[in-house]
Amino acid sequence: MINLQPYQNPQYFVLLLIALLPLMIGLYHGKRWRGYETIISLVFLFFIFDAQKWPQGVALMGYAVSQIVIVGSYFHYRTNKRYHNRFSIFALAVGLSIVQLVLVKLTPLFAQGRDSIVAFLGISYLTFKTVGMLMEIRDGAIKEFSISKFLHFLLFFPTISSGPIDRYRRFIQDYESVPEQTKYVQLVGKGLHNLFLGFFYKFLLGYVFGTLWLPYLEHLAMLQRHSAPLGISIYLVGVMYCYSMYLFFDFAGYSLFAVGISYLMGIETPINFNKPFLAANLKDFWNRWHMTLSFWFRDYIYMRFVFWAMKHKLLHSRIAMANIGYLLLFLTMGIWHGETWYYIVYGLFHAIGLIVTDAWIRFKKRHATHLPTNKGTKLLAIFLTFNTVCFSFLIFSGFLDQLWFS
Template identity: 40%
Template structure:
């Protein structure tokens, strides 16, 4: 069962969450029941009648892979916490980061066409045996915890609390990516019935907007534009229409999903951070990434870009800070592209946005010496139009249809 992919998912999850809503409106929370709901929903999400083990309905390959991956990451986190107390060395930190990434790297390589590997054993996909829905988003959370342990922002770990964070079902498949300390704070601080009533009201609003985005607008664009255009044989104008249609489809489909995830998080008393903030109103490429898939963008900014810049600057490997920042942007977006998949068009998409950041950096330097004489509103409007077209072309690269 794909989260937010069909109406039975909504009906089952909302039915299970009715006691949570009743308790919430009384200003109470029962973590034991929340945990039971999570377990039930995880079984339904990973259940696949075509891939059961020993004929047991809930023992799918994905479920077994998920449980083993969870145990593996919890052991890594706990062991790294013990090791850091003895010696907090860079090689040790890098080793644990690599170990945390390793399962996802194997899955990405296996599903990639670049290596010419079929990825099948008999009738089973190897990806389905060692991978599962949402593996990358759980890994992001694990890496964030390991990094905060190294930074000594996390000094003690309760594995049950970490497990709740990693297995939180509303956001397990595609985010938004929450932070452990923020998530845990929501659980421990509790809420009043007035606060929960406000969260519930927002959740209902998000669900309705989510249905509008994902099941009406995105569905219509997909049916009327994307599926109706044969990109390879289309003329230039139809390809341009496809590019814009695909851009809007990506936004409304994923923004709709994110609103569902946030809504169900709110129902469970967790204020999961937003993922989108009117991205097509962005005035420049940096503004766009502060609005688009924000939890992922901010995660890469904090865990990749900022750490690279800090490491290089601290060790004085590069004297010019502007050059360091530009290299950081290229590395940041290349890794982000590879995360989507080990395919040339994903890598090209990442490098494309890295180049845009570098070029915009030079543009900012130029504008400091040569300010616009036009009114600010006109400058902003020009920036929005240019940014939208540049971003839409990037999505065309992302689609793999360009070449």
């Protein structure tokens, strides 16, 4: 039986491109056939949740219905003239919106590692979409709510499993319009470029680093763990770099597929990666790596916490508030990845790294005339950032847990 999970094999792409061809012809001639697009979306969602995965499909349907009720109810409450800006109602809406994700994340802790019966592929990214909508509704940025548009946004199948995470207003603006013919031709060109580059990343480089080299290096590192202090050997360093490359090429390849297919459908889904390993510091890195996720956490957790802390004068020092915001942000991100120690340490590592980065930036501003700034110092900054990030990915991989505690 053909595996039709998103972007896993060439057959998926062949079927997808055949299915999208009528939609592309329509867009080229200035028409968006929304009914046909809906049918295609449902068909490929069925492919994801067929056979043994049907319980996930049921969980997804239940999730979609509950989110319609939650987001729609909050929108009508917010736009009612008697609205009194009650934070408790907003907090309740957000709490109800994330409760299924919380159950999915916590179930393995209390059910001997088993998955939750309400879990499905992509639940995290769909939850980020709905929570973002609730926050923008509270801000008054979203002026209308349509069940059909909400479902198209929530269940947009090219991005459903792992993002990128789009924003409702940006998505609907694309969905309600048809690009001019010249622009659409450019989108198709960019989309095909992303698809070919994604194949190179995921199926060639991702395969080399993740399937050919990484298991071999992990095996050698495990063999030498007793003969080297704390298990640290040249093979462990190899695991660090190899896993980092695999993580990037596999995930960036997937994101290129999602963005490329979106472009073919006339939707300009935001890109997720922008040469992250050329970042000059950790703050620059998070402006380049998994950008839609990092920007979501920045806008909806970090910035809102800092604004709330300043409004309530939680601390007098803006620097201290920013530092607490980093800790809250990356601790949340770490726990979201999983409840194991290495995900939490990974989050705290980046929080501390950003605190140090901000301190260094402030120091540089005060002593700008005494510190050299040239191509050499920039290359050194990139080198140090790259190795810092790779070490954090070694923590994230969980291999140290196997190396030290197995």
